[in-house]
Amino acid sequence: MLIVMDKDATPAQIDAVVAKIEALGYVAQPMPGGERTAVGILRNPGPVDPALFLDMPGVIQAIPVSRPYKLVSREMKREDTIITLPGLELGRERFVVMAGPCAVESETQALTIARAVKAAGARIFRGGAFKPRTSPYSYQGLGEEGLKILRKVREETGLLIITEAVDPDSLELVAKYTDIIQIGARNMQNFTLLRHAGQANKPVLLKRGMSATLEEWLMAAEYILSEGNPRVILCERGIRAIGEHARNLLDLATIPVVHKESHLPIIVDPSHAAGRRDLVPPLARAAVAAGCDGLIIEVHHEPDKALSDGAQSLYPDQFAALMEELQKLRPGGWH
Ligand code: PEP
Ligand code: MN
Numbered sequence: 001m002l003i004v005m006d007k008d009a010t011p012a013q014i015d016a017v018v019a020k021i022e023a024l025g026y027v028a029q030p031m032p033g034g035e036r037t038a039v040g041i042l043r044n045p046g047p048v049d050p051a052l053f054l055d056m057p058g059v060i061q062a063i064p065v066s067r068p069y070k071l072v073s074r075e076m077k078r079e080d081t082i083i084t085l086p087g088l089e090l091g092r093e094r095f096v097v098m099a100g101p102c103a104v105e106s107e108t109q110a111l112t113i114a115r116a117v118k119a120a121g122a123r124i125f126r127g128g129a130f131k132p133r134t135s136p137y138s139y140q141g142l143g144e145e146g147l148k149i150l151r152k153v154r155e156e157t158g159l160l161i162i163t164e165a166v167d168p169d170s171l172e173l174v175a176k177y178t179d180i181i182q183i184g185a186r187n188m189q190n191f192t193l194l195r196h197a198g199q200a201n202k203p204v205l206l207k208r209g210m211s212a213t214l215e216e217w218l219m220a221a222e223y224i225l226s227e228g229n230p231r232v233i234l235c236e237r238g239i240r241a242i243g244e245h246a247r248n249l250l251d252l253a254t255i256p257v258v259h260k261e262s263h264l265p266i267i268v269d270p271s272h273a274a275g276r277r278d279l280v281p282p283l284a285r286a287a288v289a290a291g292c293d294g295l296i297i298e299v300h301h302e303p304d305k306a307l308s309d310g311a312q313s314l315y316p317d318q319f320a321a322l323m324e325e326l327q328k329l330r331p332g333g334w335h
Contacts, residue, residue, distance in 0.1 A: 001048045002076055004061040007036040013058030014039065020053065031077055040065075040076050042226070067261070069218040071225035072232070077263045083203050083231050085160055085179055088123055090233060091265035093333040096294040097326075098124035098162055098267075099319060102309035103131050103139060104146035112301050114153045116316035120323045123335050124180070125150070125159040126296055130170045131308060132186045139307040143170075147177040154179075162205060162296070168196045175200040185210045185237055185272070188220050198227020205296075207235045207269070214254060218262060234258055234266040235296060236287075238273030247275020247312070250283050255290040267294035271312045277303070280314055281322045288329050297322075 003017050014030060017039050021028035026048070029040040041048055050062035067073040082091040090096045099117040104110050104127040114125045129146025131139060142149070150161045162180035165171035166187060174181050181204045187193050188209035197204045204224055208217045221232050236255065238248025250273035258266040270283035284295055300306045300313035314322065327334065 001041045001044070001050065002061075002063040002065055003039040003041065003053050003059055004063065005037045005039065006058050006060045009037065009058030013056070017053060017056060017059060020056070024048070024052070029071065033077070033079060038076070040070060042070055067218075068215065069222040069262075071230070072218050072221045072262045072264055074261060074263055079263060081230065081232075081263045081265060083233055083265060085124075085203065088160070088335040090267075090335070091293050094293070094335055095288075095330060095333050096124060096267075096335045097122045097323065098126045098294065098296040099299045100126040101300045101306065101313065102271075102298050103128045103141055103307055104149050104163075105142075105307050107149045107152060109301070110149050110153050111156060113299055113316070114157045114159055116301065117299055117319060118157050118159055120316070120320035121327070121334070122297075122319075122323075123160060124162055125153050125157070126162050126182075126298070127153075128164050128182075128308075130164055130166045130174070132164070132166050132184050133308070144173055147173060151177050165193070165197070167193060171196050171200065175202050178202070180205050180233070183207060188212055188217065191223055194220055194223035195227050198224040198229045200229060203231035203233060204229060205233045205235050205267075207237050208239065208251075208254070210238075210248065211240050214257060214261070217254075218258075221262075221264060232264050233294075234262070234264050235269055236266060236273075236292075237269035246273065246279055248273045250274075250287070252286055252290045255287065255292050259291065265293040267296055268292045269296045271296075271298040271309070271314075275312050277312055277314055277318070280312065281318070281325070284322060284326065285329060288326055295326075 018028040027042040080092040099122040131141035160179040164182040165174040241249035268287035298313040303310035303313040
């Protein structure tokens with residue numbers, strides 16, 4: 001349930017609502033909005049009687065929240081969430097492109113690619129230092145050394161940094177070094193990791209699990225918000241499907257449906273959906289046309305030598321050409 005306060009409600013009236021919710025044994029989550037404050041009721045095992053609140057001073061409405069995810073739902077918060085990062089914003093009218101290699105391999109590799117993607121208009125550099133690989137024999141990433149390289153990229157280029165955390169230890173390190181913590185498809189339902197991400201003081205990019213339903217994905221985001229971190233960006237990256245023509249099936253329907261169901265921004269990763277570089281531009285264009293809030297794209301200057309995901313990495317000039325096309329498709333609101 002959501003208790004909506006009058007726009008002139010006093011802090012004392014809001015506190016009284018919070019106190020009543022807590023006295024009932026539930027958790028109160030005040031949500032200040034542009035116009036008015038609302039107070040969410042969480043952890044209530046069954047329906048709450050609206051009459052308990054409707055006669056309290058400053059209360060104008062009590063709205064039942066029907067969805068199983070509460071904090072991420074549009075029912076709880078009508079305005080789009082805008083993710084504020086150093087020097088830029090993501091969400092609503094703010095479109096952001098993140099680009100870089102699948103994995104950080106060396107300082108030269110990372111800096112070469114970072115300079116190229118920056119020149120083409122990307123604002124955030126991606127690159128894994130901790131790689132969750134399907135095979136234990138595949139390249140696992142440089143670990144903390146990779147994070148140090150990413151920090152150097154940030155200092156030298158001014159690009160913000162996103163990188164993946166795979167467990168609570170790496171999450172603590174990633175939160176220290178980077179601007180956005182990535183949680184990968186394979187960890188979307190790693191609830192311990194999600195709770196840790198919810199306690200971090202950095203925004204979290206939550207990829208959709210490779211066979212997760214929309215509800216499971218939003219419930220995973222709910223874990224992060226319920227721990228107190230409201231800065232979550234959802235990322236559609238394709239789901240398992242039949243056929244060998246692409247690595248995954250990019251589920252574009254999630255873009256408008258997430259916008260309906262949730263106030264959180266959603267970006268798209270066409271690279272992991274495609275699995276091959278020729279499909280990345282058309283999928284990126286389709287995602288932009290469907291209304292996503294940003295993209296994350298793999299780029300490598302020597303994809304044939306890449307230690308992971310070379311086949312789906314764009315050459316820097318292909319990325320630059322794609323960025324020009326996308327700017328025509330979506331003329332306003334770029335960061
Ligand atoms: C990645 O971004 O390199 C990655 C491993 O992606 P996903 O978790 O979507 O497979
Ligand atoms: Mn990859």
